[in-house]
Amino acid sequence: MKRTFTLILSLLPFLMIAQELKSPNENFKLKFTIEEGKPTYQLNLKNKEIIKPSTLGLELVDAEDLLGDFEIISTKNSTFDETWKPVWGETATIRNHYNELVVSLKQRQTERIMTIRFRLFNDGLGFRYEFPQQEKLSYFTVKEEKTQFAMAGDHKAWWIAGDYDTQEYDYTTSKLSEIRGLMDKAITSNVSQTPFSETGVQTALMMKSEDGIYINLHEAALTEYSAMHLELDDENMTFTSHLTPDAIGNKAYMQTPTQTPWRTVIASEKAGDILLSNITLNLNEPVAYEDVSWIKPVKYIGVWWEMITGKSSWAYADLPSVKLGETDYTKVESNGRHAANTDHVKKYIDFAAEHGFDQVLVEGWNEGWEDWFDKSKDYVFDFLTPYPDFDVEELRDYAKSKGVKLMMHHETSGSIRNYERHMDAAYQFMVDNNYNAVKSGYVGDIIPRGEHHYGQWAVNHYLYAVKKAGEYGVMVNAHEAVRPTGLRRTYPNLLANESARGTEYEAFGGNNVDHTTILPFTRQIGGPMDYTPGIFETDISKLNPNNGSRVRTTIARQLALYVTMYSPLQMAADLPEHYNQHLDAFQFIKEVPVDWSETLILEAEPGDFITYARKDKNSENWFVGRTNDEEKRTSNIKFDFLEKGKDYVATVYKDAKDAHWETNPKAYEIIKYKVNSKSKLSVDCVPGGGYAISIMEAEKGELKGLERL
């Protein structure tokens, strides 16, 4: 790793004029000024306005706001350039290269100091507020952060409604000016939701200007603060930060020295650059653990989709209400649909072992599922006590004998206190029974009541759970938690989150067909998503006659998602019997890696299509994935990323000509080609379709008889 560091301390006489900062490649230019006492910044990309002059500051509770009356007391410029290696990721190395401007501000009357730190990368901007320890400012409570992002036009946006408790919405594509009119429709029902405004949207927010600039707003390193939403002033096309409140309406409790999370603006003329940006990771702290050898990417199957579709149940019995430690399950009749039973789980273990999966997730194994949901039940699970038909020891030993691990499931029902009370025992139980990864869930309203999923209280908890898991060598896949902001760099045992509308909604009525062409530009800017792809049987009524949902995809696209929806934790979510019907297509899921050394964007337009190429971290093999929206489109790609002069076997899994997500989702073709760095391919993608390609180093003889592309 190389690392350079230079520092220039500006002198006071210069402070009266505007401060300027350029990105290392000089494409971005940031300007900082004090306008009538207000800290103000603007950002240009090659002379195009990305952020028009926008003010910075915070409103405080029971104290003078930190909004105006500021003067610059010092500035500091520096350059940083370092290349680091993530424990796992989309690339083997990441370059962290930025120019930094630190502006120290003093509020004249109150004599309080507030510092703003700007880091300008070649792909965009990060900045945050810092509050040094000082006599006049030890503790303060944030009423609202007032960070403006003034847009230069009525951009096209891919947005979901601002909400303190859920991100599980379909994306709406519209102009900024249309958000207000579309908000009602955008807010679909969810088991815990608190939308707050007619123009409030969530980050990461993806936009595109009329002159073709792609702009993404998000945040990095969200700890000890509440998650940021964006409130749009749709007359001026200006966003202002809107933090998630606590139970009494406050936004954050701060003690100096402290800082806010980073606010990020990623921008490029190329959509693919947004996907490749490492700003979010680079603004996070380096890994916090000395030993990371226990952290490993995971490919898994699970007893899950059969419950999501309604074919089976999490609950052991059909009872309206149970009490842990009081309800005697040995005297309760099973409902006959309980999936997490020993025999059934063994079949999943057998399948995992046969096909090389690392783990088997089992949901509904522990007592309490009869009334787990929507009851504001404090003591809802103990995370230790299995149902009578789930034999922990037997399954532990059986899985061990098959070389497979079980994945633990900790649904909390949002009852955070209860989870924390049982957390040590629950993680120890995992260690004792050979579990090293947990899927946690926060379905329903948060307890303590009045707190929200995205408030400072819950944000503190999620990280507590991850750090505590680290003490036990446990990896975490947290669902319904706050959307990620790159913390995986620091805590790489946080493998993935949900924090968006995942595949489960395909069984709850369906996701928009373009959903997976948007998620990488929005939700995944912050980090990996456990999207649970791999659904081969898209007609849900085949699993549950009462469920008319249709997964809006072709099988070929389901394969592509293992490449396009980056995660070090990937599920093959469908049932073993469905995979057994398509073992040829299933082969791609078996082969696709979950850790990469290189990542390229071959084609991308948010809402339309994305084509990724990624290189396996542990071999010379490449994998390509293409997800397509509801339009029929042709993808044209080059294989120039391959090592020159070398032949590979490319296996293309693509939609058949007459395939269609709605009418003919299972029609796919698998064709093998001989390819090298000069090869090109054109593939027709059907509505809701896509394709996947494995590109393997050719063994002797394998190339024989294959058509060269």
Next chain:
Amino acid sequence: MKRTFTLILSLLPFLMIAQELKSPNENFKLKFTIEEGKPTYQLNLKNKEIIKPSTLGLELVDAEDLLGDFEIISTKNSTFDETWKPVWGETATIRNHYNELVVSLKQRQTERIMTIRFRLFNDGLGFRYEFPQQEKLSYFTVKEEKTQFAMAGDHKAWWIAGDYDTQEYDYTTSKLSEIRGLMDKAITSNVSQTPFSETGVQTALMMKSEDGIYINLHEAALTEYSAMHLELDDENMTFTSHLTPDAIGNKAYMQTPTQTPWRTVIASEKAGDILLSNITLNLNEPVAYEDVSWIKPVKYIGVWWEMITGKSSWAYADLPSVKLGETDYTKVESNGRHAANTDHVKKYIDFAAEHGFDQVLVEGWNEGWEDWFDKSKDYVFDFLTPYPDFDVEELRDYAKSKGVKLMMHHETSGSIRNYERHMDAAYQFMVDNNYNAVKSGYVGDIIPRGEHHYGQWAVNHYLYAVKKAGEYGVMVNAHEAVRPTGLRRTYPNLLANESARGTEYEAFGGNNVDHTTILPFTRQIGGPMDYTPGIFETDISKLNPNNGSRVRTTIARQLALYVTMYSPLQMAADLPEHYNQHLDAFQFIKEVPVDWSETLILEAEPGDFITYARKDKNSENWFVGRTNDEEKRTSNIKFDFLEKGKDYVATVYKDAKDAHWETNPKAYEIIKYKVNSKSKLSVDCVPGGGYAISIMEAEKGELKGLERL
């Protein structure tokens, strides 16, 4: 123990008429009726109205209220008589003797069942709501409990303001009709307080009717519910229950089968009977622990009063703000006033050993006191890390060598989540370092913010802390927690609570002179109070020139409090050097037990005086204590409680003739007498005065030369 149980199931034809229940001695009569669909009860004592017809029921959130449209579907009468032995207490045995009426009610439209269970004792009434498991009522949220207590007149009352967060108020004595006018004055400032109404008061509420009936309203067995206040309709002299809300205004979350705490009405023509009532204990469940051998009453001294008075500090350094794990105390300069340092604590240990105290409380031993208070600081203490000048191991060994234990101190600053996160480690730390009792504190507003000290959330926590302590063999003395409701019967490791204005306020300006003549009728109805008596130096400026407070007592009364303020955990709160100046008076504190086999009330009038006689649980010795209000009064007592025909040595510690709490508090006399069961004594008590008597079995020769009373 004897135990009888009879059961009579009433038949439906009788249900249309009023249900009646009499106390075993037939002095109390309860009548239950349905009036226009509303459950209604009334209570008489020997034909005097204690509770006029009063309605019962609850308002619910998002559901039909449980207030009207009820019919009786069954009633059940039974009798219970059992004598049980508390682990520690005011008496060696307790008789639990009542007649019970259980009325099952059905709400016609909703078909929901609500049961009301009445238990009528010879000293009063207990009743509660019960909600059986039923199809139509599994979960519900209480908006407000609407239990009426209609008084028969404009009684005299000893009251403090209803408040969700503190009971640390001086009592006001007034007619009910005067409460509204006096409320403003009654609400003195407190570090966490939330008064809610102009006529809201707290329980236990003590009253006296114009015809001389003493009435006390409180509750028993408060678990999984929020604490009850009483809201007075001062036109009709009717109280209605007012529960403590949570952060979003709800009062309680319930899952059937469940019940509310018991509501209690203790009444008698004799004030002393109120003090002797065991209704609160009898309405609690029997002891929950199999082994109680580790639970032992405690007499202790502590490094505490010197901080309370401002002579010393809890904090090691004078810093405006610290961060645990970040602030390096080894590099911080001590403020020179830090009391919890090894050498200083050793002196306390020496004193404790010399005078036979069990334990030494040390507050301020752990990092974090510099900004512990009023900062809404989440991670405020870790309960593990000592200041650099407090050597845990050295003090552990030193205390052990002296046969003394240290008492742990866990101040939480109301940050409940933080305490629970560290609780297991903190208790384990105690076990490892020879601590078996903890004083816990909840100073300041509760975190999670919006929750209150007396709400269901916090109530759940306090019991969690006690039960968890039980797992480690730890006894608890919880300050600022909810006031007790007899849970010590079930969890006898909850030795004591504060939950009222204790001696500390004598150093914050003073308590009313009559305070200790009221507390046994109010706060202590629920259980023991760690009042921390034994202040010999009443002029606080002697400890801290900047503190002009005056402890409003004579020394003689301070001795009496060890008898009148019952607790199995008693502190000698003053500094060793002050006791060394009055070792003759201190002798009483050394001798007075903290566990009793018998308790008698010799004289009592709330707000004026109380004279207790108690017999040591472990000997034949008796101890008498008298606390006096601001009036000069003469106490006349008989010694007829002594074993007949036996002579004892009575040592009387009384105010000198010219003593006065304000002008001459240290003037006391100590006189020994020969007494037997025929003896009588008349003692003049000065304003703020009182007396204490130890009555010991006479050793050979001891009686020689003593005057016979």
